[in-house]
Amino acid sequence: QQQVKQSPQSLIVQKGGISIINCAYENTAFDYFPWYQQFPGKGPALLIAIRPDVSEKKEGRFTISFNKSAKQFSLHIMDSQPGDSATYFCAAWTYKYIFGTGTRLKVLA
Amino acid sequence: EAGVAQSPRYKIIEKRQSVAFWCNPISGHATLYWYQQILGQGPKLLIQFQNNGVVDDSQLPKDRFSAERLKGVDSTLKIQPAKLEDSAVYLCASSLGPSGELFFGEGSRLTVL
Numbered sequence: 001q002q003q004v005k006q007s008p009q010s011l012i013v014q015k016g017g018i019s020i021i022n023c024a025y026e027n028t029a030f031d032y033f034p035w036y037q038q039f040p041g042k043g044p045a046l047l048i049a050i051r052p053d054v055s056e057k058k059e060g061r062f063t064i065s066f067n068k069s070a071k072q073f074s075l076h077i078m079d080s081q082p083g084d085s086a087t088y089f090c091a092a093w094t095y096k097y098i099f100g101t102g103t104r105l106k107v108l109a
Numbered sequence: 110e111a112g113v114a115q116s117p118r119y120k121i122i123e124k125r126q127s128v129a130f131w132c133n134p135i136s137g138h139a140t141l142y143w144y145q146q147i148l149g150q151g152p153k154l155l156i157q158f159q160n161n162g163v164v165d166d167s168q169l170p171k172d173r174f175s176a177e178r179l180k181g182v183d184s185t186l187k188i189q190p191a192k193l194e195d196s197a198v199y200l201c202a203s204s205l206g207p208s209g210e211l212f213f214g215e216g217s218r219l220t221v222l
Contacts, residue, residue: 006151032208043113043200043213044152089151093208096165099151 002027004092006100013107019077021103023090026071030092035064035075036099038087047088048075080107111135113214115201121220127189130217134182134203140164141178142211143186144200152200158184159207191221 005024013019023033034049050057050064050073057064063076077084085107090100114133122128134141139160144152155174157165160181169176173192178184188195198216 034210036211041215043202043215044211045213046210049210091151095207096154096157097211099153101151102149 002098004090004098004100006090006103008103009101010104011106013080013105015080015082015107015109017080017107019080019084019105019107020074021088021090021105022072022074023092023100024070024072025092025098027092027094028071029094030098032093033064033066033073034091034093034097035062036089036091038089038102044089077105080105082107082109113201113203113212115199115214115217117217118215119218119220121222122191124193124221125190127187128191128219129188130186130199130201130219132184132186132201132214134184134201135212138203138205138212139181140204140207140209141184142202142204143176143184144202144213146198146200146216148197155186155199157207164207188219191219193221195219196221 035047036044037047038044048059048062061078066073087102087104089102091097141158143155146152155169156176158178161178176186198218200216202211202213
């Protein structure tokens with residue numbers, strides 16, 4: 001019940017395309033859902049986050065869509081760029097952070 | 110503002126040897142975390158400190174791992190004796206409080222041969 005399931009494991013997108021990464025959870029006590037971006041050799045960095053009282057949050061090219069009834073949330077990267085190539089982790093927080101397994105995104109130039 | 114500092118960045122040891130990692134969190138951050146990130150997986154919490162007290166160490170293999178946070182600032186994570194399966198990146202993170210945004214260091218990559 002403390003797991004966060006993330007898919008796909010890897011994703012290849014053409015420059016300018018839309019990247020979509022999905023996460024699902026079981027524990028309804030989770031009340032904060034961040035996405036982290038990690039470049040090789042670096043630690044994860046917060047990209048965008050949402051709380052379950054809203055269904056969508058947008059920051060620039062990055063959007064989180066949240067479906068409370070389905071217990072799913074997703075990250076959409078619009079106009080994907082080669083610089084977006086990184087590993088993305090979803091996470092969920094109740095009294096501690098639980099991370100998904102990561103999605104390795106490669107954006108082709 | 111300085112970020113989370115970790116050292117060493119890389120360490121290679123033989124199995125059954127010991128190793129220690131050091132972390133200096135962002136100034137003023139009361140909560141400090143150690144995560145283990147195995148290649149291809151998400152970070153897994155090993156231990157969480159609030160100031161110098163342990164909040165959660167339920168996933169810390171206490172027979173071989175130990176951690177301390179002296180004076181509520183710097184922290185050290187020790188592994189003794191190391192096993193092959195301990196090969197991973199050890200990430201330190203800090204936050205203002207238990208539910209605050211996590212700020213990660215660059216990690217310490219451990220290879221156990």
